[in-house]
Amino acid sequence: MKTVTENLMDPKGFIEKLNNTQVQKVNILMVDDHPENLLALAAVLTSPNYNLISAHSGKEALKCMLQHDFAVILLDVQMPGLNGFDTAKLIKAREKTKNIPIIFITAISQEMEHVHQGYSVGAIDYIFKPFQPETLKKKIEQFVKIHQNHQENIIQTDLDRLLELNKINKRLDQTTLNLRRTEALSRAISETITDTIVTFNTQGSILSVNQAAKCMFGYQEKELIEKHVLKLFPKWEDEMVDGSSSFLSTMRQSVGKIIEVVACHKNKSCFYADLLIASTTIEEEQIFVCTIRDVSERKHMEEIKKQRFHNLEHIVKERTLELIKANEKLQIEVEERKKIAEHLFHTQERFRKIFDSSPCLMAILSQKDLSFIEVNANWTKYIGFSSDELIHQKINSKNFIEEATETFIDLNKKVRNKKIKYGTKNKEIRSGLLSTELIDIHSEPCMLVVLTDITDRVHLENEMYRLDRLNLIGEMAAGIAHEIRNPMTTVQGFLQLSRNNVDNLSPAIIDLMLEELKRANSIITEFLNLAKNKISVKKQQNMNAIIEALSPLIQAEAFRSNKQLELELGECPDIYLDEKEIRQLILNMALNGLDAMTSNGNLTIKTYKDKEAVVLQIKDEGQGISPEVLTKIGTPFFTTKETGTGLGLAICYSVAKRHDAQIDIETSEKGTTFSARFQLIPSLINA
Numbered sequence: 001m002k003t004v005t006e007n008l009m010d011p012k013g014f015i016e017k018l019n020n021t022q023v024q025k026v027n028i029l030m031v032d033d034h035p036e037n038l039l040a041l042a043a044v045l046t047s048p049n050y051n052l053i054s055a056h057s058g059k060e061a062l063k064c065m066l067q068h069d070f071a072v073i074l075l076d077v078q079m080p081g082l083n084g085f086d087t088a089k090l091i092k093a094r095e096k097t098k099n100i101p102i103i104f105i106t107a108i109s110q111e112m113e114h115v116h117q118g119y120s121v122g123a124i125d126y127i128f129k130p131f132q133p134e135t136l137k138k139k140i141e142q143f144v145k146i147h148q149n150h151q152e153n154i155i156q157t158d159l160d161r162l163l164e165l166n167k168i169n170k171r172l173d174q175t176t177l178n179l180r181r182t183e184a185l186s187r188a189i190s191e192t193i194t195d196t197i198v199t200f201n202t203q204g205s206i207l208s209v210n211q212a213a214k215c216m217f218g219y220q221e222k223e224l225i226e227k228h229v230l231k232l233f234p235k236w237e238d239e240m241v242d243g244s245s246s247f248l249s250t251m252r253q254s255v256g257k258i259i260e261v262v263a264c265h266k267n268k269s270c271f272y273a274d275l276l277i278a279s280t281t282i283e284e285e286q287i288f289v290c291t292i293r294d295v296s297e298r299k300h301m302e303e304i305k306k307q308r309f310h311n312l313e314h315i316v317k318e319r320t321l322e323l324i325k326a327n328e329k330l331q332i333e334v335e336e337r338k339k340i341a342e343h344l345f346h347t348q349e350r351f352r353k354i355f356d357s358s359p360c361l362m363a364i365l366s367q368k369d370l371s372f373i374e375v376n377a378n379w380t381k382y383i384g385f386s387s388d389e390l391i392h393q394k395i396n397s398k399n400f401i402e403e404a405t406e407t408f409i410d411l412n413k414k415v416r417n418k419k420i421k422y423g424t425k426n427k428e429i430r431s432g433l434l435s436t437e438l439i440d441i442h443s444e445p446c447m448l449v450v451l452t453d454i455t456d457r458v459h460l461e462n463e464m465y466r467l468d469r470l471n472l473i474g475e476m477a478a479g480i481a482h483e484i485r486n487p488m489t490t491v492q493g494f495l496q497l498s499r500n501n502v503d504n505l506s507p508a509i510i511d512l513m514l515e516e517l518k519r520a521n522s523i524i525t526e527f528l529n530l531a532k533n534k535i536s537v538k539k540q541q542n543m544n545a546i547i548e549a550l551s552p553l554i555q556a557e558a559f560r561s562n563k564q565l566e567l568e569l570g571e572c573p574d575i576y577l578d579e580k581e582i583r584q585l586i587l588n589m590a591l592n593g594l595d596a597m598t599s600n601g602n603l604t605i606k607t608y609k610d611k612e613a614v615v616l617q618i619k620d621e622g623q624g625i626s627p628e629v630l631t632k633i634g635t636p637f638f639t640t641k642e643t644g645t646g647l648g649l650a651i652c653y654s655v656a657k658r659h660d661a662q663i664d665i666e667t668s669e670k671g672t673t674f675s676a677r678f679q680l681i682p683s684l685i686n687a
Contacts, residue, residue, distance in 0.1 A: 025051035031061040032076040044133040058082025071147035077106035092122040196292040218266030271296040361451035384425025430455040538576040570608035588648040596622030619673040
């Protein structure tokens, strides 16, 4: 009770506590199943006055509603599980959250019936994507102001109630003080009134009375002398059963005590009186001296005090219950705030995990000097630098070059999916899509850099482009082959017939012409191997058997140039192959490897099984292939040899394509490895 009274008497401290609650951030809930949309909304609405809370589903949004009080809710319509309309219905069905304004934001449900449905479930507004950031910010500001005004009204109401309780408490204190004063005044009056004094003997016969008896009882002194004292207390007389003996016993027991009795006036009116009985002995006779005090007024005041005390006790009890309920409510709010704090911690932890586990390369930079604040695991994985090497270091913008213009990217400006080339720690040049976003973290202007690595995709696109060129060349070869070979056959035949006619042409000239025609025919033959409509005759056979049959020919070519051949043939299952085409592929790659090496070089042909594929590897110890040449490998008529036709590797790629195989090249200063992967179950389309 003392604590409650002290709180009521000190409203200033309570007002300060209420004012301290007004400086907290306003909670805004953003619900969308796409993290990029939540990131966009957060970028638009970021403010030191807002506490932005994200939810990725309707179910998660409802959980947030149990943990936070929100000023406004931004709700996506199309979501898996609970959609926006169902989520809004559940929010409006809850008493505590039914008055929270809801704004639908959607890029899909733009029909009028969806708009009407949105308003019917309790939406305040319905916004279509793409939205105007400034318009959305202004709307949110207005709803936040409404929320803050509502909170201020609640605080003012609590303050008014506190002041009213304080006034009531003061009135109660004043009433208590008045009661005490009244009691003191009654006591003073009782003490100043002349009491009636009656003396009587053991038989109860009155011996004497004082002058106050007349005022108190209305009797003259002579009317009371020698009368029984119970004449003044008739109700007491009725209680006496056994005459004087009982009276004497009662008197002796009451000596020195104050007895409350009902006295009667001469006019038969009764009043309450206090008897103070004393005993003395005069001439060996016991005499009782009785002091009688009219306490009617005191009894009346006691009844009033008792009633007032009862009323006061009832009021205090009610106020105490109200304060207990208020205290319980405050305890609940404290628990809710603890839960909110824990939720914020877990939310930050979840966002941290999302940031670290993102498949994209992500970094947060300071806008002040473009220094690294944070990077995720993929950034360190692809770039090559550790997190400790990057944090607080300025980013090198020269490592990010726009592919279209070959100029450096200005990281001070916002970028959206710009195709770039970026460098790594080991000087590797990779391709990627760069996006940047300006954000605020703890009131510090920062920049979010998101880089999607597309190096593998670029390589695939280049490979597709090369295959498209091969296809075009194949179609050209199929078209022109017939037109070229017919006249060549005719010329070859006439030259053979006229070879014995020495008058027209010399044998040396004829031989030279035949040799050139033979060479031209061989070029056309190789060129036709690139044709798309070439039919492969495949049958199930072993790759190692084909290599072993070719090894003497390759070994002889190696010995001729003072080089060595090594075979590392692992156990491989049979696969469907066209033996002639595979022999040509092996010979072309093996001869290229021999030509790439100097004397004493080793050429290694290796086979092995890797999961669901048979791998053929041909490795040389040459000087490697430069990046410029590597991009043109397999292009028809491109060669680095003085006497080459430029069709060998192009034929290899064509053969590999018809066998559903994939050719990979690994090159360095220590040599080059060509790997061809043949699937154990080839495609039926090219079979």
